[in-house]
Amino acid sequence: MAIIERPATAGGVEIAPPATPSRAQGGFKRPVSTTGWKSWLFTVDHKKLGIMYGVMAMFFFIVGGIEAVLIRLQLAAPEGKVLSASVYNQMFTMHATTMVFLFVMPMAAAFANYFIPLQIGARDVAFPRMNAFGFWCVLGGGIFINLSWFLGGAADGGWFMYAPNSGPIFSPSHGVDFWTLGLQITGIASLTGAINLIVTVLNMRAPGMSLMKMPVFTWLQLVVQFLLLFAVPVITVALFLLSFQRNFGATFFDVSAGADPLLWQHLFWIFGHPEVYILILPSFGIISEVLPVFAKKPLFGYPFVVFSGAAIGFVGWGVWAHHMFASGLGPVSVAVFSISTMAIAIPTGVKIVNWTLTLWGGKLRFTAAMHFAIGLIVLFTIGGLSGVTHSVAPSDTQQTDTYYIVAHFHYVLFGGAVFGLFSGFYYWWPKMFGKTLNEKLGKANFWMMVIGMNMTFGPMHILGLQGQPRRMYQWTEARAGEGFFNLAFWNQIASIGSIILAVGVLLFIINVVKTARSKELAPLDPWDSRTLEWMTSSPPKEHNFDVIPTVHHLDEFFHRKYQQDPVTHEYKQIATAEEILADQEAHADKHIHMPSPSYWPIVLAATLPIITTGVIYSIPVAIVGGIFLVLAMFGWALEPSTAPETDFDPPAAGESTKELAPLV
Amino acid sequence: MSDVAVHEADHGTHGHTTTTGLSNNKVAMWLFLGSECLLFGGLISTYMLYRGRVSEGPRPGNVFDIPFTSVSSFILLMSSLTMVLAVSAAQNRDDRGTTLWLTVTALLGATFVGGQVYEFTAMYNEGLGFTTSLFGSSFYALTGFHGVHVTVGIIMLMSLVGIIKRSTIPGDKAEVVELIGLYWHFVDVIWIIIFTLVYLIPA
Amino acid sequence: MTAATETHSEHDHSHDDHAQHGMSNAGYIRIALILAAMTALEVSTYYVDFGALFMPVLIILMVVKFFIVVSYFMHLKFDNKLFSFCFYAGLFLAVMVYVIALATFKFFAA
Structure with a gap:
């Protein structure tokens, strides 16, 4: 008997908690709380997990942002004294690690978790417990990596952690150990999450929703999950090799034993280049939802967007060595990877064209979400163009390890990925929380971020081409040069920009707090949206849809609201969102089985940091953690994901039914 | 990791239909195996790069005992046959046959792992430690990873035998046997590659 | 069924x-x-x-x-062909990237 099946409530009446379990199949009795912190800790609901991913990612965004501001403060003046050289190394390493692995990826996972099931008309993901397990892994791994700050210093080898520089000789603190092992934990989450979401998209679509009727966000997330599926094991190998070297004395990156330093670079970038598409494609997906809605037009060339997304996913596997042009790969390799890198600009360009043509002739509404989406197109294009300059090997050799690179990837990652995610916040906030974020503050948020980011990262193009090396911990007046291109001026501009950027992010947080306090509820369909997630209440019910919709069109929800006039070919409204929802509720399914909450995901995930701590400090602890891990796996395996009736007590006296009756 | 994929046994397919008509668990298992290709690919490549790099200690040709490894490779290969017979029995709802063949498979797997332990010990005594040379590190990492996979497989097989006897398995029994079978065969095909590339082709 | x-x-x-x-x-x-x-x-x-x-x-x-x-x-x-796709996609990518990576060490260096 699933937890969702409970007496019907009329008009906000307290919902009785489900009966207490009487027999446990997985070692534990079932958690039964439907409210309070326990209902979050043991939940398997994809929406709750999506919100938890989001909150965690936002926290790490702030942590990474503080790290970024500290870096800029250090470089604001000549011979900066804010950070020591060693702490500076840790700071830029952890800034990148946090932003990539603990902000953008989990935030994309937050949207994926929350909206993929809704967009495909499913009631949950295919493996709900595995979903919860993934979240607890990312959280555990993220905390574990950051613990190193307090235990002798964080990792300091740069986010790509080139070996042998990251080996025990050059990086003697435990920072790199925490980094490698923590990323292994988050890697497990990425892998299970990828498997889970791929199966969900393939197998749990509503009737009638063929692959080419899926919303673009879901499509591009599917591509991302395949990239994760195949890229994560590569970094897993690299991290294992590095751990073995650091913790068990293996020789993989020991040059004196004849090791080849390029091995790490290859493994890292075979993972690393698909990784950059893992970071950007979710945002591409988000704005592919936002632009048509606020242009009141279908997405221009839907199949082209989908196939170019898949093409990016595939070609992205053949370009990794452009990160290594300066390493002496040899002319043939450099030529091949140079050409493949130029080729990957094509599918990306296709997308830019499609988005632009979606706007063309549309009835544009410049909401905050739309601002961020257009911001992405412009800023990503700038970053993309500087990216093309990297594909030209001679030019890249000049730019390698300078601030020009820093400028490039912040334009594509901040101007691209982060702007897309913010677009998603403003677009989907009313769906997730039933309240619309303040539009005025949202636009202020946008403009501060645009100005801030261009002031921060724009000058870095100049700094880089003038030769300021990346990761340089101090600059001196004497070597800053003179005239318009002197390093001092542009470093100061960049530092001021970073403060403006931080204020922009602060405005978003203020907006969130303000909206949370406001009593004003959002309309059911505030943006006149097109896809299925808007066809349910806001926030959605625990079971998402009262009745699983049958899909006939791409943009199904739009076609339920509007019908084309056969003569004039104009679309006329035939139903409102409220009417469609009321119709659904009237025909609600009587028997809805939802997966039951479980203790095992959090228990299983908790064993992993124990093991990794043991690997660093004491092997017996790791063995104990391993035993717990195996026990937790048995508990998990023996527990069915939907508890059978026998796992609960029979209904209490007077309780007529435990089945879901139509909600009012 | 693999256990997570295998044992998430029941949701979605039980009493429900899926869009493709395929079992969620089976799609998940194949995705996991596709992912494992890149894991073992990385380890094999590391070995292929470092196989000839022996700064000190013995060279590959000095420590490999080809006749011995051939026998243990053959045993692992035959465990794939017994595994497929177990799957076949499970699909015919023959619990006795299933447990029998699962047990035989686990025993063959255990023999293989035992052989590997013996082989590692012999190599160590001949002076090839994990930290001795690039060859040593990459050899032990690759075959060790494989050995861990086999061991996990044995644990899953034995658990499955116990669970079938107690008959408390969530989900479809035959499918769980099939999924663990897929994992087992995969570990076997990885060994087919390792046997040729590591052992038979000299550095 | x-x-x-x-x-x-x-x-x-x-x-x-x-x-x-x-x-x-x-x-x-x-x-x-x-x-x-x-x-x-x-x-x-x-x-x-x-x-x-x-x-x-x-x-x-x-x-x-x-x-x-x-x-x-x-x-x-x-x-079903979908299973083949899941597995062979991984296998294909693995062979492709690792063979290319090894090739950059062996054949194209210098």
Whole structure:
């Protein structure tokens, strides 16, 4: 008997908690709380997990942002004294690690978790417990990596952690150990999450929703999950090799034993280049939802967007060595990877064209979400163009390890990925929380971020081409040069920009707090949206849809609201969102089985940091953690994901039914 | 990791239909195996790069005992046959046959792992430690990873035998046997590659 | 099963009763014998000098054995194409990226 099946409530009446379990199949009795912190800790609901991913990612965004501001403060003046050289190394390493692995990826996972099931008309993901397990892994791994700050210093080898520089000789603190092992934990989450979401998209679509009727966000997330599926094991190998070297004395990156330093670079970038598409494609997906809605037009060339997304996913596997042009790969390799890198600009360009043509002739509404989406197109294009300059090997050799690179990837990652995610916040906030974020503050948020980011990262193009090396911990007046291109001026501009950027992010947080306090509820369909997630209440019910919709069109929800006039070919409204929802509720399914909450995901995930701590400090602890891990796996395996009736007590006296009756 | 994929046994397919008509668990298992290709690919490549790099200690040709490894490779290969017979029995709802063949498979797997332990010990005594040379590190990492996979497989097989006897398995029994079978065969095909590339082709 | 077949008739043939799509136990044993013979041939290269054929024979045998196990023991030949896609996509990418990476060490250096 699933937890969702409970007496019907009329008009906000307290919902009785489900009966207490009487027999446990997985070692534990079932958690039964439907409210309070326990209902979050043991939940398997994809929406709750999506919100938890989001909150965690936002926290790490702030942590990474503080790290970024500290870096800029250090470089604001000549011979900066804010950070020591060693702490500076840790700071830029952890800034990148946090932003990539603990902000953008989990935030994309937050949207994926929350909206993929809704967009495909499913009631949950295919493996709900595995979903919860993934979240607890990312959280555990993220905390574990950051613990190193307090235990002798964080990792300091740069986010790509080139070996042998990251080996025990050059990086003697435990920072790199925490980094490698923590990323292994988050890697497990990425892998299970990828498997889970791929199966969900393939197998749990509503009737009638063929692959080419899926919303673009879901499509591009599917591509991302395949990239994760195949890229994560590569970094897993690299991290294992590095751990073995650091913790068990293996020789993989020991040059004196004849090791080849390029091995790490290859493994890292075979993972690393698909990784950059893992970071950007979710945002591409988000704005592919936002632009048509606020242009009141279908997405221009839907199949082209989908196939170019898949093409990016595939070609992205053949370009990794452009990160290594300066390493002496040899002319043939450099030529091949140079050409493949130029080729990957094509599918990306296709997308830019499609988005632009979606706007063309549309009835544009410049909401905050739309601002961020257009911001992405412009800023990503700038970053993309500087990216093309990297594909030209001679030019890249000049730019390698300078601030020009820093400028490039912040334009594509901040101007691209982060702007897309913010677009998603403003677009989907009313769906997730039933309240619309303040539009005025949202636009202020946008403009501060645009100005801030261009002031921060724009000058870095100049700094880089003038030769300021990346990761340089101090600059001196004497070597800053003179005239318009002197390093001092542009470093100061960049530092001021970073403060403006931080204020922009602060405005978003203020907006969130303000909206949370406001009593004003959002309309059911505030943006006149097109896809299925808007066809349910806001926030959605625990079971998402009262009745699983049958899909006939791409943009199904739009076609339920509007019908084309056969003569004039104009679309006329035939139903409102409220009417469609009321119709659904009237025909609600009587028997809805939802997966039951479980203790095992959090228990299983908790064993992993124990093991990794043991690997660093004491092997017996790791063995104990391993035993717990195996026990937790048995508990998990023996527990069915939907508890059978026998796992609960029979209904209490007077309780007529435990089945879901139509909600009012 | 693999256990997570295998044992998430029941949701979605039980009493429900899926869009493709395929079992969620089976799609998940194949995705996991596709992912494992890149894991073992990385380890094999590391070995292929470092196989000839022996700064000190013995060279590959000095420590490999080809006749011995051939026998243990053959045993692992035959465990794939017994595994497929177990799957076949499970699909015919023959619990006795299933447990029998699962047990035989686990025993063959255990023999293989035992052989590997013996082989590692012999190599160590001949002076090839994990930290001795690039060859040593990459050899032990690759075959060790494989050995861990086999061991996990044995644990899953034995658990499955116990669970079938107690008959408390969530989900479809035959499918769980099939999924663990897929994992087992995969570990076997990885060994087919390792046997040729590591052992038979000299550095 | 029957409900599934009704609602999703177009996709269904591979889901139900995989047993019937597979092989008989005798078939499996035949496959195992072929694999055993190939392994014997592989091991014989250790004792007999194959000359120039040494490498090609071993590589071809390895690949053939791999695909026999995957196709027959793992049912990929009889199963839905989606399973093949999941697995072969990973296999293809693995072979592609690692062979290229190793090639940059071996052939293209300098």
